[in-house]
Amino acid sequence: MANGEIAITASKRERGIDRLLALLARLHEHGRPMRVVELAKALDAPRSTIYELVGALTDAGLLEFSGDGKQVFFGKLTHLYGASYLRENDLIRRGAAEVDRLSVASGETCELCVLHNDRQAIIHMHAGARPQRISSEVGAQIPLPWTASGRLLLSQSSAQEIEALIAPDDLVLPDGRTLPLAAFIDECHAARGAPIIVTKGLINSLTQCLAAPVWGADRKLAATICMVLPIDVPEDQVAVWQAELIASARTLSLDAWD
Numbered sequence: 001m002a003n004g005e006i007a008i009t010a011s012k013r014e015r016g017i018d019r020l021l022a023l024l025a026r027l028h029e030h031g032r033p034m035r036v037v038e039l040a041k042a043l044d045a046p047r048s049t050i051y052e053l054v055g056a057l058t059d060a061g062l063l064e065f066s067g068d069g070k071q072v073f074f075g076k077l078t079h080l081y082g083a084s085y086l087r088e089n090d091l092i093r094r095g096a097a098e099v100d101r102l103s104v105a106s107g108e109t110c111e112l113c114v115l116h117n118d119r120q121a122i123i124h125m126h127a128g129a130r131p132q133r134i135s136s137e138v139g140a141q142i143p144l145p146w147t148a149s150g151r152l153l154l155s156q157s158s159a160q161e162i163e164a165l166i167a168p169d170d171l172v173l174p175d176g177r178t179l180p181l182a183a184f185i186d187e188c189h190a191a192r193g194a195p196i197i198v199t200k201g202l203i204n205s206l207t208q209c210l211a212a213p214v215w216g217a218d219r220k221l222a223a224t225i226c227m228v229l230p231i232d233v234p235e236d237q238v239a240v241w242q243a244e245l246i247a248s249a250r251t252l253s254l255d256a257w258d
Contacts (some may be wrong), residue, residue: 019045020053027063028139033071090224091252095214096124098248099225103128106241109228110138113211115153117166120144128228143170145184148199148211149224155192155213156221159185160177174203195246198238210242212249224250 006196026042027034030205034042040050054072057063061077064117076165086092095112103110103126112124118143144150154162162185171179200208216222225248227241 016053020057023050023053023057024062026068027073027216030143031137031139033073035065035071037151039072043227069224089159090215091216091254093224095223095252098252099124101128102126102225102227102241102244102248105244106227108241112223113147113153113226113227114223115180117141118144118167120150120153123223128229142203145171145179146173146203147226148197149226151188151191151197151199152211152213152224153221154188155194157188159189160180162188175205186250195249196242196255198242200231208233208238210238210245212245213253214249215253217254221250222241222254225252 002077022043023039026039036050036054037047039046039054046156050128054063058072058075061075063072065072074135086096089234093110102108102146107129110126111122111129113120115121120143122136122138122140125138140172142150143166144154147165154165157165157234161183166184167179171181171184173179194213196210196212198208198210207224209229210229211224211226212221213221214225225245227245229238229241
């Protein structure tokens with residue numbers, strides 16, 4: 001095979017992998033089954049190509065067609081892969097147990113979050129016991145300026161790095177207010193080394209978020225453990241849960257920040 005033919009083959013293979021990854025990412029973002037024609041349109045790809053990819057992924061068990069046979073979503077094999085990852089990831093395993101413990105003790109929604117794809121990703125969540133509560137699904141990816149965790153997750157980044165990460169739409173809160181980028185950067189840097197961060201009324205005017213940093217062995221912030229509370233919880237009770245979050249975060253951290 002000539003060098004030119006090898007290059008063309010490699011290029012096609014790379015495009016195929018890119019489309020496969022984009023397909024999986026789109027299903028994840030959508031959060032529910034999609035028709036193949038919808039996937040092709042969303043990915044701006046030939047329908048025949050997406051049908052071929054979906055066929056290969058369903059044969060492998062990574063995707064499955066829904067009951068009506070017209071929509072496709074993640075298959076059983078993705079669950080098995082995820083279970084293997086959770087089994088071997090010490091932080092997530094211990095963090096999930098700590099999130100569950102705190103949520104049961106407090107009756108409030110608690111989460112374990114990480115930085116992923118320029119977003120705050122919820123990797124474990126335990127819903128609170130209140131009849132009305134604000135909570136997100138596991139796997140949800142939230143703009144970083146909307147949360148206390150977001151400020152912690154960017155606390156070690158430079159102003160230039162934060163500016164490069166944050167899209168203009170990320171600064172627009174759900175109620176339409178726009179956060180000034182410079183103010184957000186200052187809040188991130190103010191969170192550097194803090195044992196806990198509290199934000200109020202960002203995602204919802206009736207809630208506040210408490211977040212504590214979980215440090216990795218490399219002295220980098222690995223995750224956050226957080227709690228979502230109603231805005232009107234008495235300050236003395238908020239202080240109790242702040243102390244609990246700080247203690248949990250220190251228990252989970254492999255190398256506490258000095």
